[in-house]
Amino acid sequence: MRSPRQPTRRFLAGDGLARRLLAGVAATAIALAACSSGTDSSGVPGTDPNGATTTPPISGSADPAAPTTTPSPSTTDPTDASASTSTSTTSASTTSTSTSTSTTSTSTSTSTSTTTTTSTLPAGTVAESVDLTADVVVLGTSVEGREITAERYGTPGGRRVLVIGVIHGNEDGGVPIVDDLRRRAVAEELSPDVELWLVPSMNPDGQFAQIRQNANQVDLNRNFPLRWGPIGAPGDSQYAGAGPASEPETRAMVSFMEQLRPDLALWYHQDANLIIPSNGRDGRIRARYAELSGLPVEDCCAGGVYTGVAATWARELTSDQDGAAFIVELPGGDLPDDQVTRHADTVATIISELATI
Helix, strand or coil, X not given: CCCXXXXXXXXXXXXXXXXXXXXXXXXXXXXXXXXXXXXXXXXXXXXXXXXXXXXXXXXXXXXXXXXXXXXXXXXXXXXXCCCECCCECCCEEECCCEEEXXXXXXXXXXXXXXXXXXXXXXXXXEEEECCCCCCEEEEXXXXXXXXXXXXXXXXXXXXXXXXECCCCCCCCCCHHHHHHHHHHHHCCCCCCCEEEEEECCCCHHHHHHCCCCCCCCCCHHHCCCECCCCCCCCCCCCCCCCCCCCCHHHHHHHHHHHHHCCCEEEEEEEEXXXXXXXXXXXHHHHHHHHHHHCCCECCCCCCCCCCCCHHHHHHHHCHHHCCEEEEXXXXXXXXXXXXXHXXXXXXXXXXXXXXXX
């Protein structure tokens, strides 16, 4: 959920990431696949697809369509889950190089150094496998060809924690929190027992254009392959796409997380300013996050349609290991510096307590 505000354009990461990304990409050839998914003609999830869904080519230099005037509903997710589906991949080995440029974006509350990365990889491609020992991995590219990257910090083989700064492009309040966590990880201020993974943005096109959806006008938080259902049409704020995991950004995260299988996954959203309650270990970690951050634990947004939600899919993926995955709904607008610090403190505390929660 999001309140109207002047867009603040934050992109992937700072100069430190740019150097790590250049080194990681130059050193590693990733295997890529043009993954496809589909639905039957009825749109009911779980049935055999009639054919592959392809991603329409969109120029990387053109901005996506302007945001719809339809009010954005909440991004929160239900806690129940059922069987998930997976997408097939075809191996295609490609070696890539990248270049980066750096700009600086400032606001009244937080200054963020930003970098956009131009990729030589084809738009809409997905890494079939990633090197989980690398410092930086390229998970794939967006509809418009922007790289989706993940950064690794901490102890290899430790409890894996994944933090995603952006899934809805115009809800990028999580970016400075990711930046703060990166700084702490580089300074070795985090728990030595944790392998921390940071994905600054899984929707770089939407973030660039400051719209909720990706460049295909798909709400990525309705596009994951667990309990996917047809919602809306292109132009609707919650349009779920042509089928489960129809979008390259979704497929890139699905492929990565199926390999990573994190103990905890956090997605930042705006602007409901709460955490939805849950039960079991997942519920205890949510309650702890709320206690430390000052966010209330509350239900919200009755009457919405919440199929194909990323965090729900992730909980099902890691249910055999009692994994936790949930949305943190930040307040609207740019987070003041003290709130950025408080949320980073919260994550740091929780990951140090994971073994006992």
